[in-house]
Amino acid sequence: MNYPNKKIISKVLCSKSNRGMSLEYAINESNKYYLANNIAVIYKKPVPIQVVDVLYPSRNKTVITKAYYKTPSTTDYNGIYKGNYIDFEAKETSSSTSFPLSNIHLHQITHLKKIAEHGGIGFLIFFFKSYNEYYLIPLKIINEFWNNNQNTRKSIPYVYIKEKAFPIKEGYNPRLDYIKVIREKLI
């Protein structure tokens, strides 16, 4: 492969995505458990990608040769639990003092608010890697910090989350029993 002035650095990408893998993996495994045990039907949405060019090297195989990542319109996860529409975004931080809101898009918060208006259950899951702690964050906590100033990137102090948000217990199966929190705190 001759790409004289470009570098294929997929190894770097792999290590980058592995950093975020544990949270996504834990949620996906929990969702498999919920599905297999008929508790809830919740899936991660695919990452939106804009396909530009494709090849057909053989009859049944399409190879995408040029594409770009698009900004997601909504959140990462949605589904149903006991007739309730469930919708959430999951994020993690290495910080031990606060959770930065910088990687949450305004349109994602707007989307979660709309879900709540229409009778669904919308929230965020935050993972503090330094403490190995997971929290279910109700929308009202996000609103308190987000509404202060939309243009300034805010963060939510760890101590505030520890006091006000709902911890999600990490276990063997399900790995992250966030449905338990929904059942006990949100319904």
Added chain:
Amino acid sequence: MNYPNKKIISKVLCSKSNRGMSLEYAINESNKYYLANNIAVIYKKPVPIQVVDVLYPSRNKTVITKAYYKTPSTTDYNGIYKGNYIDFEAKETSSSTSFPLSNIHLHQITHLKKIAEHGGIGFLIFFFKSYNEYYLIPLKIINEFWNNNQNTRKSIPYVYIKEKAFPIKEGYNPRLDYIKVIREKLI
């Protein structure tokens, strides 16, 4: 770009995907109308793609240089309407006599059945291009034909659909008022 033994035939792909565009476009436009008028929050899920290689030609731009289409785990559309979880797949046919079930995956039907079990509303939208007619197909109609023999690819006769399924009126805005059918027939 030197690809001596491969052909870039994205033009063919474009015309191929345009054939399916009208139905997807009509549903997406309807969903925009529902969202803008605060009637329902329903989105098309992104097409799942397995990314293999990427390049970083500049700091903020990732170019995907090798990727493959994956089989979707679930259906194309989901969301919420008046607290109800909504989930559906949309398909079209050029046939004037029947609707082939060949391009609906068994796991999609299994998924829609699970949605119904958990209290959600699952269905299909069929578009007969020869008649320019759209129908909302309740799961029970699919089951009647699907359960006969899972290994044989079945089709549902047009006359049966015309008699038993619910027509969706095509209009200016929303283009396809399938929420009206849900409201009048499924809730």
